[in-house]
Amino acid sequence: MSDEKKKQPKANLSWDGKTVEVEMLEGTEGERAFNFSRLKAETGCYAFDPAMMNTCVCRSAITYVDGEQGILRHRGYAIEDLVEHCSFIEVAYLLIHGALPTTTQRQRFSRLLNIHSMLHEDMRSFFGNYPEGAHPMAVLSAMVVSLSSFYPELRLDSDKEEIDITVTRLLSKLRTIAAFSYKKSIGEPFVYPSHRHSYCENFLNMMFCSPVSLYKADDYDVAVMNKLLILHADHEQNASTTAVRMVGSTGANLYACISAGICALWGPLHGGANQAVVEMLEKIQRDGLTPDQVVAKAKDKNDPFRLMGFGHRIYKSYDPRAKIAKQLCQAMLKKKRLNDPLLDIAQGLEERALNDVYFQERNLYPNVDFYTGLIYRAMGFPKETFTVLFALGRLPGWIAHWQEMHNDPEQKIMRPRQIYTGPGKTEYVPIEARD
Numbered sequence: 001m002s003d004e005k006k007k008q009p010k011a012n013l014s015w016d017g018k019t020v021e022v023e024m025l026e027g028t029e030g031e032r033a034f035n036f037s038r039l040k041a042e043t044g045c046y047a048f049d050p051a052m053m054n055t056c057v058c059r060s061a062i063t064y065v066d067g068e069q070g071i072l073r074h075r076g077y078a079i080e081d082l083v084e085h086c087s088f089i090e091v092a093y094l095l096i097h098g099a100l101p102t103t104t105q106r107q108r109f110s111r112l113l114n115i116h117s118m119l120h121e122d123m124r125s126f127f128g129n130y131p132e133g134a135h136p137m138a139v140l141s142a143m144v145v146s147l148s149s150f151y152p153e154l155r156l157d158s159d160k161e162e163i164d165i166t167v168t169r170l171l172s173k174l175r176t177i178a179a180f181s182y183k184k185s186i187g188e189p190f191v192y193p194s195h196r197h198s199y200c201e202n203f204l205n206m207m208f209c210s211p212v213s214l215y216k217a218d219d220y221d222v223a224v225m226n227k228l229l230i231l232h233a234d235h236e237q238n239a240s241t242t243a244v245r246m247v248g249s250t251g252a253n254l255y256a257c258i259s260a261g262i263c264a265l266w267g268p269l270h271g272g273a274n275q276a277v278v279e280m281l282e283k284i285q286r287d288g289l290t291p292d293q294v295v296a297k298a299k300d301k302n303d304p305f306r307l308m309g310f311g312h313r314i315y316k317s318y319d320p321r322a323k324i325a326k327q328l329c330q331a332m333l334k335k336k337r338l339n340d341p342l343l344d345i346a347q348g349l350e351e352r353a354l355n356d357v358y359f360q361e362r363n364l365y366p367n368v369d370f371y372t373g374l375i376y377r378a379m380g381f382p383k384e385t386f387t388v389l390f391a392l393g394r395l396p397g398w399i400a401h402w403q404e405m406h407n408d409p410e411q412k413i414m415r416p417r418q419i420y421t422g423p424g425k426t427e428y429v430p431i432e433a434r435d
């Protein structure tokens with residue numbers, strides 16, 4: 001039995017003069033949980049936990065987060081090391097296959113990514129049917145689920161080769177769909193993927209090359225793009241990954257599950273925050289607000305405004321991804337000799353908020369979305385594409401969780417319960433007698 005599954009001392013749960021023993025589970029990093037999987041069977045009661053704030057829904061060997069210490073590791077590797085030394089493709093391989101690739105494995109993975117980068121030509125016409133101004137996340141989610149009608153679905157008993165092909169097809173095609181939806185939104189012709197480019201270089205080329213302006217992706221931008229995608233690659237049981245697992249638990253195909261993850265990510269409380277942060281900073285600039293005024297607004301309980309890019313369900317200290325993103329942002333603007341007034345506003349806001357008792361008492365720090373939008377902006381991405389870039393980065397994490405869930409004998413269809421608070425049995429009244 002693995003350390004992770006080893007049995008811990010039991011706790012006693014007592015009520016109405018009865019007592020049941022509850023097993024204690026412990027993860028490899030020492031985090032503990034009461035095993036309530038037989039709670040209803042043994043007590044007749046459910047656990048009430050709105051928003052699953054205290055609930056572990058699975059055992060997982062993919063990502064470890066310690067929100068108190070600001071630690072993030074994938075398959076044991078610190079995020080700082082992965083960002084420093086790896087390409088996004090290597091991290092994707094690590095998440096999906098459980099180990100960093102050897103040179104041969106990496107070459108094979110890159111070859112598969114190249115082979116599967118094209119979209120079926122019939123899918124091109126779909127892009128033309130979205131109205132002008134369609135949000136790229138709407139296009140992305142719809143196009144990803146459409147892939148299921150063009151390519152074979154992955155069966156649960158698929159062999160390794162089939163899984164590898166479907167997984168690389170998705171990784172590769174999501175990048176092409178993301179770039180095509182941007183080109184469609186600005187009315188430019190699509191640029192096809194090329195086997196000559198690496199994963200991120202290919203993406204930048206498909207985004208920014210056009211027949212009238214020769215484009216060669218800058219090495220620095222390619223390196224930063226790799227780092228940003230790595231920062232987003234996985235974050236254990238976040239809302240979008242839970243959506244992927246939830247839909248996957250019904251037996252739905254991988255494309256449908258990823259499409260659900262994309263929709264969940266879109267929300268401004270989750271991945272949509274990167275767009276919301278830049279919109280917030282633009283508004284602050286337009287309205288000429290001071291950091292004091294913005295922080296006062298964020299603290300005002302009668303005002304729905306929140307400081308976007310601040311706060312996190314798990315991190316109660318500085319998000320390690322935000323720390324890296326902030327450094328990347330400062331370095332990129334310096335390298336490109338850009339003076340973005342929004343960075344000054346963001347840094348001023350951060351300093352003001354971190355020195356405010358309201359933010360200190362609630363442990364509210366910048367999260368990954370606070371600075372990433374400013375980097376994308378400096379690279380020339382329009383803000384509507386920011387969450388698409390997050391999705392591109394998060395894809396290997398979603399795939400890894402989808403696989404892990406299907407290989408986990410403890411998993412079943414996810415079906416939470418509720419405490420019913422509606423009316424008791426009510427007599428039916430015919431419509432004519434309702435006035």
Ligand code: ACO
Binds near residue numbers: 364
């Ligand atoms: N600005 C102002 N106050 C905030 C903020 C914020 N950004 N975030 C949390 N708070 C306050 C809440 O009002 C609450 O105060 P109270 O205790 O007086 O009621 C307290 O801090 C706790 O907040 P909750 O909403 O209960 O925390 P939760 O864990 O549910 O939410 C979330 C986390 C959604 C990220 C929240 O901090 C937020 O809305 N942040 C802004 C949106 C954002 O940046 N999202 C991206 C998150 S990272 C990611 O998903 C990739």
